[in-house]
Amino acid sequence: MLASLKLLDLMENSSASIAKQWAKDVVKNPKTPYYHNSDQDKIIPQAVEFYQKLSRVYTDKDPFTAIQKFMGKFAEARFKEKVPLHEALYAIVLMRRHIWLYAEFQVIFITIIEQHQAMDSQTRTILMFDYIMYAFTEKYWELMNLEFARKNKK
Amino acid sequence: MQAYAAKLIDLIELKAENIAKQWATDVMKHNRTPSYSSLPQDRVIERGVKFYRLFRQMSLADNSYEAAKTFSLRYAQECHRDKIPLHEAIYALILLRRNLWLYAEFQGVFVTALEKQQAVESLNRTILMYDYVSYQVIEKYQELINDDVDKKLGSIKTMMMNTPISGMKSIYKSGLMGILLLGACILTYYYHATLGTGVIFTHLLYIPIILASIWWGKKGIFVAIFLGVLILTSHALFLKAVPFVDDIIRALMFVVIGGVVGWLMDGIKKIEDLYKATI
Numbered sequence: 077m078l079a080s081l082k083l084l085d086l087m088e089n090s091s092a093s094i095a096k097q098w099a100k101d102v103v104k105n106p107k108t109p110y111y112h113n114s115d116q117d118k119i120i121p122q123a124v125e126f127y128q129k130l131s132r133v134y135t136d137k138d139p140f141t142a143i144q145k146f147m148g149k150f151a152e153a154r155f156k157e158k159v160p161l162h163e164a165l166y167a168i169v170l171m172r173r174h175i176w177l178y179a180e181f182q183v184i185f186i187t188i189i190e191q192h193q194a195m196d197s198q199t200r201t202i203l204m205f206d207y208i209m210y211a212f213t214e215k216y217w218e219l220m221n222l223e224f225a226r227k228n229k230k
Numbered sequence: 231m232q233a234y235a236a237k238l239i240d241l242i243e244l245k246a247e248n249i250a251k252q253w254a255t256d257v258m259k260h261n262r263t264p265s266y267s268s269l270p271q272d273r274v275i276e277r278g279v280k281f282y283r284l285f286r287q288m289s290l291a292d293n294s295y296e297a298a299k300t301f302s303l304r305y306a307q308e309c310h311r312d313k314i315p316l317h318e319a320i321y322a323l324i325l326l327r328r329n330l331w332l333y334a335e336f337q338g339v340f341v342t343a344l345e346k347q348q349a350v351e352s353l354n355r356t357i358l359m360y361d362y363v364s365y366q367v368i369e370k371y372q373e374l375i376n377d378d379v380d381k382k383l384g385s386i387k388t389m390m391m392n393t394p395i396s397g398m399k400s401i402y403k404s405g406l407m408g409i410l411l412l413g414a415c416i417l418t419y420y421y422h423a424t425l426g427t428g429v430i431f432t433h434l435l436y437i438p439i440i441l442a443s444i445w446w447g448k449k450g451i452f453v454a455i456f457l458g459v460l461i462l463t464s465h466a467l468f469l470k471a472v473p474f475v476d477d478i479i480r481a482l483m484f485v486v487i488g489g490v491v492g493w494l495m496d497g498i499k500k501i502e503d504l505y506k507a508t509i
Contacts, residue, residue, distance in 0.1 A: 164366035165368060166365050194350070210320060
């Protein structure tokens with residue numbers, strides 16, 4: 077777990093910089109056309125918040141419940157914005173990639189020991205994002221069904 | 231890529247069935263994938279084998295994104311057919327990836343420092359594949375739900391003439407309705423003025439009434455009102471000796487039937503719009 081702390085520090089202290097890189101990517105990525113007309117200043121805060129919340133639960137023994145909670149709110153916000161589910165999920169994939177791109181750019185894993193730490197961090201990050209993907213899709217799916225049932229009642 | 235991933239790819243291809251069995255055991259009892267517990271184990275294993283056998287093709291392709299579609303599209307179709315909720319289908323994919331690594335670790339594939347480094351690179355590649363697969367599965371799954379709705383609403387849509395006929399569908403509807411109303415006027419005149427009776431022919435007037443309500447919803451009631459007024463006026467002009475009661479009841483029934491069908495069609499239209507907006 078300690079091995080992941082370097083990445084955690086990076087996520088906590090550089091969330092704004094990573095979010096900026098992410099925003100630049102997501103507004104032109106061919107798999108996220110919804111974001112192409114988005115104002116970068118408006119989408120950066122959602123990524124900053126995401127990185128900060130993720131860093132808070134990163135070292136939890138059982139992070140799933142906490143992830144489910146904050147991803148529930150994240151999914152609600154994206155649902156209200158009418159972001160298609162597959163694009164919203166790909167935007168999250170890009171958030172994960174930008175943590176690593178930033179870490180590589182900052183050269184935080186140099187020595188052999190640090191390379192080992194990199195692998196541990198990677199494994200931990202993947203686990204966190206597996207939970208994130210599941211929690212996000214679950215909530216989004218629930219919201220889609222609720223919306224349908226609510227409008228159907230009218 | 232090819233050099234460092236070769237070891238992992240060989241293992242996956244050779245042991246596809248073993249890894250798939252391990253995955254099937256996992257996914258069928260996992261609390262985040264409850265829908266899998268009711269599926270026949272053989273079918274679940276087969277799905278896993280398909281993924282692991284296609285792994286080489288997906289990993290070594292020049293365009294991995296396109297290669298991933300071979301698996302993703304079929305996986306989405308099978309999950310949709312088995313009524314597995316999307317989030318469970320995604321978690322089953324996560325387990326597919328995890329079991330691959332668990333198996334590789336258990337077999338001690340990556341031991342030396344160099345192999346550990348290869349492991350990191352293989353892991354990166356696997357994650358990339360997984361990112362593509364999950365994106366494609368979600369996109370396809372939603373497309374299938376839309377197709378499902380379209381199919382279920384298909385016959386109604388045909389009646390509603392929602393398929394554009396050279397982009398002139400509303401002209402065709404209005405034209406056809408005009409012909410039907412003209413026919414109704416001629417028929418009413420023929421029966422009332424020439425034959426002097428109002429029996430049976432009025433049932434035919436339900437055809438334009440129902441079609442109008444299907445096409446224009448509640449607004450279609452105006453056709454029912456028009457036909458109601460038509461038979462009452464015609465009765466007053468040509469059937470003075472016959473009591474009015476029967477035709478008053480008929481005219482009222484026109485309006486009731488037109489209104490009910492129109493109301494139901496507006497409901498169906500609302501459901502259709504809702505599906506399109508939310509999925």
